Ligand code: HEC
């Protein structure tokens with residue numbers, strides 16, 4: 001990867017939540033964010049080059065120019081752009097009544113998940129899915145539980161309704177609202193060369209910040225970098241071997257550097273391989289239910305999420321149904337249901353579910369291994385922290 005990371009990104013902040021006539025109140029007062037004189041370094045160079053080996057790297061990071069407007073959407077993460085994005089991410093003024101920010105549902109100390117089964121958004125409305133952690137989104141080719149966005153740049157193309165829940169359906173109103181706060185003008189100046197506050201800039205800056213969130217310093221990363229497992233306990237090592245084994249098949253789905261959907265644009269299995277479809281969106285049905293209330297990407301398939309920082313992001317699954325990693329492992333051990341669209345990796349080839357029935361030692365080992373994916377530096381890094389006093 002070159003030093004500069006270009007992203008074709010921008011967030012559309014418009015939500016389609018029909019809106020009440022709530023008054024704009026100023027409950028968070030005019031408190032300005034506390035920022036360093038010189039911006040933090042927001043480069044993503046610690047992500048190894050091969051993490052980007054998919055087509056996504058070419059298409060979205062260094063667009064080849066043959067796709068309609070993507071070239072124009074290229075975005076380079078700049079230190080001041082990401083700094084402005086950080087302020088926007090935590091600023092409750094982005095919601096209509098100053099009650100909700102991105103940071104309300106994405107907490108740094110929880111690797112940007114929020115610890116809730118479902119989250120409360122604007123006017124107390126509850127999200128219908130579990131808030132997601134943010135782990136190296138710059139390398140992801142599928143975002144959201146139903147993989148509805150192909151890349152972080154794509155968030156701008158699809159409304160983020162049912163997600164942001166911030167009551168910001170009128171973006172022009174947001175432009176003038178933010179422009180009225182003194183601290184924004186110099187930040188827009190530094191990020192974009194003039195004080196103008198507009199929707200495109202707001203989106204770009206937020207995208208830069210989100211794209212800059214990198215997590216590369218877990219204990220497992222030491223093993224990855226050095227190829228040496230000496231720093232792991234015997235139990236962790238056993239869990240690692242299991243994770244990468246045929247017995248569990250965990251790593252065939254939670255794969256590669258990011259422990260997430262295998263490479264390939266919108267195909268978790270590289271061209272219709274095991275699951276027989278060329279458009280799985282990096283999603284799979286893991287047999288949580290026989291009948292799904294929420295069908296995800298269709299047929300009960302959900303995004304194969306990254307397992308980085310997984311120990312911090314409970315509760316688990318798209319609906320937060322499991323409180324602990326032990327419960328998750330119990331599911332894979334003996335809880336898988338024979339849904340028609342269950343991923344074939346969990347069957348014997350004739351459609352019968354195989355229950356591996358892990359021993360209690362194996363379960364402990366898997367959990368111990370998953371805990372080595374926690375990045376203590378990322379969750380404390382001031383460059384991702386809330387710049388507003390609480
Ligand atoms: C009310 C809670 C809430 C707020 C506010 C919120 N999010 Fe989310 N976020 C969620 C939920 C829930 C999901 C999963 C939604 C889905 O899959 O449909 C999610 C998913 C995401 C994802 C996808 C992550 C992945 O790995 O696929 C990103 C990126 C994201 N949010 C960024 C943001 C940004 C930026 C903001 C502010 C502009 C924001 N969120 C505001 C709850 C929230």
Ligand code: HEC
Nearest residue numbers: 248249250253284302303304305316317318328332343345
């Ligand atoms: C066929 C692909 C596949 C295999 C194999 C697989 N997973 Fe998953 N995993 C998924 C999908 C898809 C989800 C999300 C499902 C949902 O939310 O409905 C998931 C979710 C998880 C979660 C919860 C993530 C979160 O953010 O809530 C954990 C933890 C997890 N898997 C660990 C494992 C372990 C450990 C193994 C091996 C024992 C494994 N997985 C095997 C596809 C797979």
